[in-house]
Amino acid sequence: MPKTNATSWNVMISGYVKMGDYFEALAMYDDMKVASVRPNAIIVTSILSARSQLAAMEKGKEIHRTLIDSELETNEIVMGALLDMYATCGVVDEALNVFNSLPDRDLVSWTSMITAYVTHGQGLEALKLFGEI
Structure with missing residues (x-):
């Protein structure tokens, strides 16, 4: 393509993620940054998702740092994906920090956090959190 934008990058990155x-997908994201295209919530x-599948915590934390003080930090879908990435990678404390920062917790965020506790051997914490719903 002679000219790319966030939509074209999104199509490529999402396609690679869906195909596993x-x-x-991560290489495309790095190329996108080099091309000075700002990522949107979908990207x-x-x-x-890709980083959680690869358990690439350092890269995931890098994304989290770029979200801080951006408009994407208030995006519920992005924050849910961030919570899921930390939970999948076993960094339950960071998942809890993201969970606690959510202004409006929905069924998905509650389930993600409770599942994180259960998956990583913290059943008592899961029950406590379930009691708060």
């Missing part, structure tokens, strides 16, 4: 080619969600 997470390394290629960030796809990249967080």
